[in-house]
Amino acid sequence: MNIQQLKNLMNQSLSLHREGKFVEAEKGYLQYLHQVGSFDAIHMLGVIANARGDYHRANELIRLALTLNPKNPSVYNNLGSTYLNAKDYGKAIIMFDKALTLKPDYPEAYNNKGKALLQSGEYVSALNCFDQAIKLRPDYADAHLEKGVCLDKLDRHAEAEVCYKHVISLEPNALRAHKNLGVHYQHLGRFDEALSCYKKALELFPRQTDLFRSIVDVSGESLTEADLIHIETVFDKEKDHKLRLEIGYALAHGYERVKQTDKFFHFLNLASGLKRQTYTYSTEKVKTQFSLFKSTVTTAFLKQMSSSGLDNSRPVFVVGMPRSGTTLVEQILASHSEVYGSGELPFLYLGLKKSFAINSDAELCAALRKEGAERKLQEAGEYYCNKLAEINSDSTFVVDKMPGNFVYLGFIKAMLPKAKIIHISRNPMDNCFSLYKNYFVDELHFSYNQTELGEYYLLYEDLMSYWETFNFDDIYHVQYEDIIADQDGESRKLIAYLGLPWEEACLNFHKSKRMVKTASYAQVTKPIYKNSVDAWRKYDKYLHPLIKILHPVDNM
Numbered sequence: 330m331n332i333q334q335l336k337n338l339m340n341q342s343l344s345l346h347r348e349g350k351f352v353e354a355e356k357g358y359l360q361y362l363h364q365v366g367s368f369d370a371i372h373m374l375g376v377i378a379n380a381r382g383d384y385h386r387a388n389e390l391i392r393l394a395l396t397l398n399p400k401n402p403s404v405y406n407n408l409g410s411t412y413l414n415a416k417d418y419g420k421a422i423i424m425f426d427k428a429l430t431l432k433p434d435y436p437e438a439y440n441n442k443g444k445a446l447l448q449s450g451e452y453v454s455a456l457n458c459f460d461q462a463i464k465l466r467p468d469y470a471d472a473h474l475e476k477g478v479c480l481d482k483l484d485r486h487a488e489a490e491v492c493y494k495h496v497i498s499l500e501p502n503a504l505r506a507h508k509n510l511g512v513h514y515q516h517l518g519r520f521d522e523a524l525s526c527y528k529k530a531l532e533l534f535p536r537q538t539d540l541f542r543s544i545v546d547v548s549g550e551s552l553t554e555a556d557l558i559h560i561e562t563v564f565d566k567e568k569d570h571k572l573r574l575e576i577g578y579a580l581a582h583g584y585e586r587v588k589q590t591d592k593f594f595h596f597l598n599l600a601s602g603l604k605r606q607t608y609t610y611s612t613e614k615v616k617t618q619f620s621l622f623k624s625t626v627t628t629a630f631l632k633q634m635s636s637s638g639l640d641n642s643r644p645v646f647v648v649g650m651p652r653s654g655t656t657l658v659e660q661i662l663a664s665h666s667e668v669y670g671s672g673e674l675p676f677l678y679l680g681l682k683k684s685f686a687i688n689s690d691a692e693l694c695a696a697l698r699k700e701g702a703e704r705k706l707q708e709a710g711e712y713y714c715n716k717l718a719e720i721n722s723d724s725t726f727v728v729d730k731m732p733g734n735f736v737y738l739g740f741i742k743a744m745l746p747k748a749k750i751i752h753i754s755r756n757p758m759d760n761c762f763s764l765y766k767n768y769f770v771d772e773l774h775f776s777y778n779q780t781e782l783g784e785y786y787l788l789y790e791d792l793m794s795y796w797e798t799f800n801f802d803d804i805y806h807v808q809y810e811d812i813i814a815d816q817d818g819e820s821r822k823l824i825a826y827l828g829l830p831w832e833e834a835c836l837n838f839h840k841s842k843r844m845v846k847t848a849s850y851a852q853v854t855k856p857i858y859k860n861s862v863d864a865w866r867k868y869d870k871y872l873h874p875l876i877k878i879l880h881p882v883d884n885m
Contacts, residue, residue, distance in 0.1 A: 371397070376407050384415040402432035406441060413445050421445040436465040440472045447475065450679045452482045453719050470499045474506055481513060483720060484671070489513060504534050511543060520547040538563060538572045541579035542768065545586070557583045574603035578768040585766070594871040597766055601777040610774040612784045618690055619736065619792045625694040626739030631799065634743035637703040639710040642747040643717060645728045645827065648735040650789055651773060652763040653755040654809035659730040660838040661812075661820050667829055669724035671717070673731040677741070680712035697740075710744040726827055735789065738796045738804075749827060750801070752793065755809035757786055757879045762865040762872060783878025810862055 375390030388411040395404050409424030425442035429435055443458030459476035462469055477492030490513060496506035511526030524547045531540040541560050545552060557580060564576040577600030584592040645662065647655045663670025682688065684705045685696040696702060717727045726749070734741065741748060754760075761783060764776040775785035796804075805826045812819040820835050865872060 372401075372404060372407070375411070379407065379411050379414060382414070384411050387411045388415075400431060402428040402435055402438065405431065406435065406438045409438070409441055409445070413441060413448075416448070418445045418449045422449075434465055436462040436469055436472065439465065440469065440475065443472070443475055443479070447479050447482070450675050450716065452479055455479050456483070468499055470496045470503060470506075473499070474503070474509065477506075477509060477513075486513065486517065502533050504530055504537065507533070508537075508540070508543075511547075515543070515547055520549060523547045536572070538567065538579075539575040541576050542582065545579045545583045548586075552583055552586055554587055554589075557587065570603060570606070574600045574607075575768075577603060581766065590868065590871075594868070598871075600768070601765065604768070605777040608772070608774055610781065612775075612781055612788070615775065615785060615788055619788055621691060621694050622736060622739065622792065623795050625697055626743075628799070630697070631739070631743055634703055634706055635746075637706040637710070638743060638746040639707065639714060640747060641710070641714050641745060642749070643714065643725070643727050644745055644748040645726045645751065646734055646741060646748060647728060647730040647732075647751045647753065648738065649732050649753040650735075650755070650760050650764070650786065651732045651769075651776075652767065653732065653760050654753045654812065655730045655732045657809070657812065657838075658751060658753050658807065658823065659728050661823055661835050662726075662728050662827070664834045664838040665824060665827075665829060665832050666834070667725040668728060668827070669721040669726070670728045670730070671720050672729075674716070674720075674729045675731070676713050676716040677729070677731065677734055677737060680709035680716070681737075681740070683712060684709040706740075706744050713745070725829070735793060735796075738793075738801075739799070742799075742801055750804045751823070751826070752804060752806050753809055754793075754806070756863070756865075757783075757790075758865040758872070758875065759861065759863065761786055761875055761879065762868065763861075765875070779872065779874035780878060783875050786879060813859055813862055 371390055372394035375387045375394060377387075378384075378390060379387035388408065391404060391408045391411060395401075395408065398404060405424045405428035409421045409428065412418070412421035412424060422442055422445045425438045425445065428438040429442070432438070439458045439462035443455045443462065446452075446455035446458060456476065456479045459472050459479060462472040463476065466472070473492050474496045477489040477496070480486070480489035480492060490510070493506050493510040493513060496503050497510070500506070507526050507530035511523045511530065514520070514523035514526060524544060527540050527543045527547070531537060531544070534540075541563070545560075548556075560576060560580055560583065564573065564580060567573050567576060577596050581593055581597035581600055584590075584596060645668070647658050647662075649655055659670045659672075662668045681693055685693055685702075687693045687696055696705070717729075721727050735752065738750065738752075741750065761779075764773065765779060765782055767776075769776065775781050805823070807819060807823065817836060821831055824831055824835055869876065
């Protein structure tokens with residue numbers, strides 16, 4: 330090939346790349362590479378590998394390109410993207426900073442750094458990056474979109490809504506903007522507006538079949554059997570594994586709504602089975618993990634760490650199994666004028682990870698046995714409290730309702746001894762049935778197989794029993810069914826536990842305008858109703874594997 334032919338080949342490959350035709354673009358880059366041995370071809374092959382999800386190969390190729398051109402800011406930006414996609418946020422931020430050192434007016438690097446900070450829980454710093462990207466490029470739709478996500482995390486919901494709408498004004502076919510705006514409305518209880526967003530997104534992108542689940546979830550009484558029959562025809566034609574499981578959950582939720590029980594469980598079992606095929610999970614690993622916590626947190630450990638605890642009484646941890654009623658408790662508490670409900674926060678583990686420089690619970694437990702652990706635990710507590718202050722600096726109490734924090738309860742008592750801890754429990758069968766029938770974006774891997782789900786519940790019970798051996802008499806235990814049976818009395822007890830004067834708004838929690846970002850959004854935007862108690866019993870013939878595991882606990 331002559332020089333002009335090579336130039337045409339590279340330009341054609343770049344054009345194909347921009348159009349998303351990765352296979353054809355890759356062939357062109359490889360052909361160019363064989364002819365010339367070019368930095369550009371190696372770099373672009375790495376970018377394609379990154380787009381395809383082969384982050385290891387992408388990282389290797391872009392690093393090779395970096396050796397050929399170590400002063401190119403786009404290479405650092407794209408290398409950072411491989412780390413970002415691989416969820417190695419610390420390394421990603423380092424690469425984006427290097428790109429910005431070489432090119433301070435680089436909006437894409439600011440936007441990518443913001444994404445990494447957002448995923449790391451550094452919401453204020455992330456927001457600053459998105460603002461900087463927008464300042465440099467005012468029509469940068471993706472930066473406006475990520476800014477909206479960040480503002481939602483900071484509970485600045487009106488501003489987030491403005492961002493999502495602005496993205497749609499810039500790019501009317503922006504799928505994520507329509508979906509995010511729908512989720513935003515859904516979590517605020519504005520279901521008609523959410524439905525409109527989801528339908529628009531599906532109209533624009535008919536292959537985005539996960540939208541069927543969202544549409545079913547917010548349709549309410551308007552959902553008909555004819556709608557579900559239409560969705561079944563889409564399901565029957567769909568071959569993609571992930572899309573089939575998404576449609577399967579939509580059909581399960583829909584047929585539950587119209588009270589067709591056989592079809593409800595047919596699609597629920599099918600969808601949960603498809604989901605279970607997408608990851609590895611072992612009850613034995615969870616058992617080992619919980620045993621490690623028990624061997625780490627001992628009376629001697631708590632005595633050793635007694636000097637590391639922070640004198641901060643603002644945090645309120647609501648813990649328990651997911652779907653046990655943690656959102657209901659938070660909503661009652663957050664209806665009080667002196668309490669702020671912040672939803673499920675990632676900061677407890679992020680603080681431990683940052684302070685101890687660990688990436689697993691095993692590494693954490695090993696680090697807690699080393700010299701200097703007291704100071705690092707204090708640093709983790711300071712990080713956590715600083716993050717609460719970023720979200721809300723005014724309220725007397727801030728509620729963190731991350732249910733899974735029950736596994737760290739012993740560490741919380743050492744780190745934040747004055748924190749309030751509320752543990753809510755629920756009838757095991759109702760709790761597990763509610764988990765099994767739902768699809769979770771946060772990957773509760775134990776919940777998609779009835780046997781594994783029951784086994785996890787027993788491990789949860791065992792770990793909570795262990796924490797109780799320390800006689801933490803300031804932990805408040807509440808039963809979900811008791812709140813349902815006596816909302817007034819139990820709500821007053823919860824407020825009294827915080828030492829606050831009673832406010833009638835706590836009985837009218839369903840009128841709160843705060844955003845609820847969990848699967849319980851529909852329940853807590855309505856007054857308390859009793860049909861969630863013993864709900865599993867009318868489905869007992871479909872729940873034999875779960876009953877077999879939990880029968881001794883349920884005392885049926």
